[in-house]
Amino acid sequence: MNDLQLANKNSAAFWRAVGRARGYELIERPGFLAALDPVRNGLRVVLTSPEPPAADLAELTELMKSRSWPRVTIEDQFGVMSPPLTPNRKPVMVRPAAPLPAPTVEVVHVQTEAQLAGVDKLVVEGFPIRHFQPHGSAAAIPPGLLTTVGFDAYLIAVEGQWAAACATISDDEVAGIYFVTTLPEFRGRGLARQLMHAALGQLDPLLVTLTAAEAALHLYQSLGFTTIAESTWWSS
Numbered sequence: 001m002n003d004l005q006l007a008n009k010n011s012a013a014f015w016r017a018v019g020r021a022r023g024y025e026l027i028e029r030p031g032f033l034a035a036l037d038p039v040r041n042g043l044r045v046v047l048t049s050p051e052p053p054a055a056d057l058a059e060l061t062e063l064m065k066s067r068s069w070p071r072v073t074i075e076d077q078f079g080v081m082s083p084p085l086t087p088n089r090k091p092v093m094v095r096p097a098a099p100l101p102a103p104t105v106e107v108v109h110v111q112t113e114a115q116l117a118g119v120d121k122l123v124v125e126g127f128p129i130r131h132f133q134p135h136g137s138a139a140a141i142p143p144g145l146l147t148t149v150g151f152d153a154y155l156i157a158v159e160g161q162w163a164a165a166c167a168t169i170s171d172d173e174v175a176g177i178y179f180v181t182t183l184p185e186f187r188g189r190g191l192a193r194q195l196m197h198a199a200l201g202q203l204d205p206l207l208v209t210l211t212a213a214e215a216a217l218h219l220y221q222s223l224g225f226t227t228i229a230e231s232t233w234w235s236s
Contacts, residue, residue, distance in 0.1 A: 021144035031056030107198035
C-alpha cells in the first residue's frame with residue numbers, strides 16, 4: 001500500500017471502531033465503509049477504494065436516498081464521487097517515524113472510563129461535535145472504545161481541569177491521530193503540541209496519519225507531517 005492507501009485504511013478503521021462502540025449499524029463493501037445512525041450522527045461514509053465498484057456506488061447512492069438522515073458525511077480521499085452535497089477539502093498528512101522531545105507537561109494515557117468520559121466532554125464541547133451537544137446527551141467517545149484493540153486516548157489537565165485531549169487508532173502498519181482538541185480557555189499554551197509529542201512517542205515507529213484542520217496545519221508541519229493528498233468531505 002502507498003501512504004494514501006494506508007491513511008485511508010486507518011480512517012476506515014477509526015470509524016469502524018467508533019461505529020461499533022456507539023452501536024451503529026455498519027455496512028462494509030469493497031468500495032466503502034458506512035456507519036448508520038438515523039437519530040444523531042446520520043450516515044457517515046469513508047470511501048475505501050480509488051476505483052469503487054459501480055454496484056457499491058449505486059448502493060451508496062440508494063443509502064443516501066433511503067432515509068431522512070439528520071446529516072450525511074462522506075469522506076472521499078480518492079476523489080471518486082460528486083454527490084449533491086457541500087464539499088469541504090482537507091489535507092491528508094503523514095509523518096514517518098522520527099524522534100521528538102518528551103512532553104514537558106504531564107500527559108495522561110487514558111485507562112479508565114472516567115478518564116475517557118473526560119475525553120468525550122472535551123471533544124464534544126471543544127472540537128466541537130455540535131450534534132452531540134449538550135454533552136451527556138450521548139457519548140461521542142463511548143466507553144466501548146477502551147476495549148477496542150489499537151485505540152488509545154490522551155488527556156492534559158490544567159489546574160485540576162481536563163484541558164486538552166486526542167485519540168489514536170493503530171495497527172501494525174499505520175496509526176492515525178483524531179480529535180486533537182484544546183478547550184478555548186486553554187488555547188495558546190502549546191497543549192496540542194504536548195499531546196502530539198506524547199501520542200507520537202507512543203506510536204513510534206509507525207507511519208502516522210491525520211486529516212488536518214486549517215488552523216492546525218502549521219503545528220503539524222512543524223512536527224514533521226507532510227500533505228500527501230486533499231480529501232473531499234461531502235456533507236449535507
